[in-house]
Amino acid sequence: MKKLVLLRHGQSVWNLENRFTGWTDVELSPAGLLEAVEAGRLIKDAGLLPDIAYTSVLQRAIKTLWLGLEVCERMWIPTVPDWRLNERHYGALQGLDKAETAAKYGEQQVLVWRRSYDTAPPLLAESDPRSERHDPRYEQTEALKAMAGETLEDTVARVVPLWEQAMAPMVQSGRQVLVVAHGNSLRALIKHLGRHTREEIMELNIPTGIPLIYELDDQGSVLDHYYLGDPDKVAVLTQAVANQGRLQS
Numbered sequence: 001m002k003k004l005v006l007l008r009h010g011q012s013v014w015n016l017e018n019r020f021t022g023w024t025d026v027e028l029s030p031a032g033l034l035e036a037v038e039a040g041r042l043i044k045d046a047g048l049l050p051d052i053a054y055t056s057v058l059q060r061a062i063k064t065l066w067l068g069l070e071v072c073e074r075m076w077i078p079t080v081p082d083w084r085l086n087e088r089h090y091g092a093l094q095g096l097d098k099a100e101t102a103a104k105y106g107e108q109q110v111l112v113w114r115r116s117y118d119t120a121p122p123l124l125a126e127s128d129p130r131s132e133r134h135d136p137r138y139e140q141t142e143a144l145k146a147m148a149g150e151t152l153e154d155t156v157a158r159v160v161p162l163w164e165q166a167m168a169p170m171v172q173s174g175r176q177v178l179v180v181a182h183g184n185s186l187r188a189l190i191k192h193l194g195r196h197t198r199e200e201i202m203e204l205n206i207p208t209g210i211p212l213i214y215e216l217d218d219q220g221s222v223l224d225h226y227y228l229g230d231p232d233k234v235a236v237l238t239q240a241v242a243n244q245g246r247l248q249s
């Protein structure tokens, strides 16, 4: 049996401000920095010291990885940044306040934008100053296609090849693999791992900075999955993520 460690980055400054983030490269908040250190401690205490790690090319994931590896005394392992682990691109929603967007378009529409499987956000024009078009990180054609805005289905289509080509062979060869990514790129990976339906994956919300363990058999089928740390805290934080698209009370 193999154990794969998935970790959503620590709280970012836009998580704190409740803004749609996507590919916007915001930094960790002070609380997010602490979450990253605590995640490293949980991974170390569970004896899951990574041999190799994969991240997105966004600093909130990379910094979370760095801080976690420092706690694990594993800063020397190979780390692989890949844009295919980036957050789902949120198109023209990037930068907007989620509660204000719910007030303007309704909670139901925001829920569809956040959690439906095949509805794209309003698209981001190439000429929009928020576009990542000229960012040297994204020279690949495929990345350029994604940056107008993605459905979760689009995100699955880029995450799964990375899983199959790079990460799954590492896991199956017995390496301890750590994946530090984002709420929706991890939902994309989990949909594939758990063979979830599109309805099931709509219900999944992942809190920041808490290691999520997937136990896999030799064929890659999921045997079990669970968070490290206090289950009550995980439940509260998971609900808080689900509530981000609600009207402010």
Ligand SMILES: O=C(O)[C@@H](CO)OP(=O)(O)O
Pocket: 015, 019, 020, 021, 022, 023, 087, 090, 114, 182, 183, 184, 241, 244
């Ligand atoms: O804004 C985003 O990029 C994501 C993750 O922070 O949010 P959501 O949970 O609304 O998909």
